[in-house]
Amino acid sequence: MSAKENLGDYYADTAYTPTKRQHWEEANPERDTIIGSRLSWSRRTQDNGTNEEYGYNNIAISQNWEDQRVEKSLEGDDIFKGMKVCYDHQSIMPPNYTSMAKYLHITMAFSIGFFCLFLFVLCLIIFGALLFWVLGSEDFSYFYEMSRDGFYYLIPLILPCLMLWKGGRYIERKYPEVFFGMRKGPLWQANRKTGLFTIYEPKNAWEKRLEAPFWEYDAFLQSSPDTQGSATYSLILYHPFQQVRQKLDAQFPPTKMPGELVAAWQFLQRYMDVSQPLPDVPGLEIHRHKDPATAAADERKGRNPSYWRDMDEASVKKIQEEKYRKNIRLR
Structure with missing residues (x-):
């Protein structure tokens, strides 16, 4: 039974579950590729994320964004239009700096x-x-x-x-x-509720270059030399049939540690997968009760709704360091 069938009509028919990706891969064994290391899709993604996702400051930043959203009565795409960023239970739209x-x-x-x-x-x-x-x-x-x-x-x-x-x-x-100059429109949007990943035209605010189900994209790690000649990695989503690619640098910055971007890819899969709860990271905690799959899972587990907010900075930092040590070993 699908997450949609379990949880009513909250999620769209295009909402992502690992089964949909599995069927898509089976139907499209031969597809276009690009230079770089293609990352695998997990059938059931671990609750993981990059070092930055576990930052203690994300608690205050997320609360500040939520306070602004409530004050301005913003919903959906209007959140980005009013605040130039969106990071909640429904979608991720990172800042688009000038x-x-x-x-x-x-x-x-x-x-x-x-x-x-x-x-x-x-x-x-x-x-x-x-x-x-x-x-x-x-x-x-x-x-x-x-x-x-x-x-x-x-x-x-x-x-x-x-x-x-x-x-x-x-x-x-x-x-x-x-x-902190930001453009009027986003670079891209990952929408958990609809299961769509949207790439926008960089020079025309809100004009969609491509909107397709999340499971139709392949993820790649691409490397390029920095000023000292060392390899720096970026995470890229690529649609093999539309031949459109999008760097995810705005949310997951380039790094010399490829394992950090493998963790970023796991985080994004977990975020979009409505058969599982949202990633358990500090910045998303205040939104967990709004997502049906997450609220149901948290109730079953008896999760403390203020798990991260009840911690002191040192305790969060310890977890962050443990995650980072694990991430740098990922391949």
């Missing part, structure tokens, strides 16, 4: 990283020279010259990084509409 916002975020991230790196090298040079002087291996002139050269070569690198870092913080504080 190019300027993305540039500012990337620039500030690199400036912080290089500032710390150059400052560490400078401190290492000064400390090393000081150690040689104190131990008597070199005289004071050696310490002076090494320190002078360190400042001469590294301060011109440290100061611009510091200026970019603090400049980004200033823009974030004074001009949040620029720093």
Whole structure:
């Protein structure tokens, strides 16, 4: 008996269950593919998620979004139109940042990283020279010259990084509409209630490029080199017959740990699967009672409705670290 038959008319006929994917795979053994590692579909997905999904701050962020939704009386797609994000029991629509916002975020991230790196090298040079002087291996002139050269070569690198870092913080504080600039329409939507995964046109707000049942997509891990030549992985959904692909970076950021994105794929399958409860992560807890399959499962298990909210930050952090250690071993 299907989840729809069990739970009335809440879910659409297109709502996802693993059986539908299994039948689709059997009917389409030969299908188009793209470069990358194709990820498998689980018949019954484990309750898993990325490191970020288990962040303690997600409790407050989710509650803030819910308070805004209630205050503005938003439902369905109007949630994204009014708040530029949706993350609840019905759908996931991540923020769609403007190019300027993305540039500012990337620039500030690199400036912080290089500032710390150059400052560490400078401190290492000064400390090393000081150690040689104190131990008597070199005289004071050696310490002076090494320190002078360190400042001469590294301060011109440290100061611009510091200026970019603090400049980004200033823009974030004074001009949040620029720093957190978002487009009017979403990039994509994963809708648990309907079972549809929708890809939108990037340049035309809310114009659908493709809307298809979730089980018709294949998931891939694709790698690309970063600035240092190391492999960075992204999670991609690809429709093999429409030949349309969508990166999921906005919700599941690129990472050097492929296991984290395997966990992201498991999380997304679990989120869409109406034969199972929602993933048990902090950010979705306040929505669990609104989803019939989840509410029924929680009642059977006697789950504490405030399981995550009753924890202190250290306890949530411990669970988050345990999940992460498990995720990095996933393949």
